[in-house]
Amino acid sequence: MTPHESILKLREKMSESIIGQETLIDRLILVLLANGNMLLEGLPGLAKTRAIKSLASELNCGLSRIQFTPDLLPSDITGTEIYQPELEEKFIFQKGPIFSNLILADEINRSPAKVQSALLEAMEERQVTVAGKTYKMESLFMVMATQNPV
Structure with missing residues (x-):
């Protein structure tokens, strides 16, 4: 199967679960x-959540949904270091x-600037610093x- 055929098949499969949102599917x-x-x-x-869930399902890959709220902290999305006294390295990173x-960042306009900054680092630099x-x-x-x- 050529790459073009794979893309057309992906589009077709997504269109089966999302009716009337061809533009959204194409843009995704x-x-x-x-x-x-x-x-x-x-x-x-308007099928925003359904669209990304359908894409993740068709690609057989991981999907996380993050509901952005005013009390969200950067560590709530990036992860944090957890103290483990029984280990030689006392702190382990929990992602x-x-x-x-694939990430569904729901209602990002509701979150504090620090949280948006952590999200932007991941989006732009493809890395997270903790x-x-x-x-x-x-x-x-x-x-x-x-x-x-x-």
Whole structure:
């Protein structure tokens, strides 16, 4: 199967679960191929969540959904170092939900600037810095951020 045929098949499979959103499907695939990220602004119920879930299912890859709220902390998305006294290295890094392949960043406009900054580092630099250490993202990594215009 050629790459073009694979893309057409992906589009067809996604169209089976998302009716009437061909433009959204095309843009999701385009962003994926461009190794980019996307921001969707729209009212609830327009298949934004369903679209990214369908893409993750068809690609057979990891998906994390992060609900952005005013009380969210950067460590809630990036992860944090956990103290483990029984280990030789006392602190181990526990990855946060940003370390998945596809990320649904829901209602990013509701979060504090520090949280958005942590998300932007992952999106732009494909890495996360926690406690002075840098952790690389997966080679397949895409963020679909949403915001509600209301």
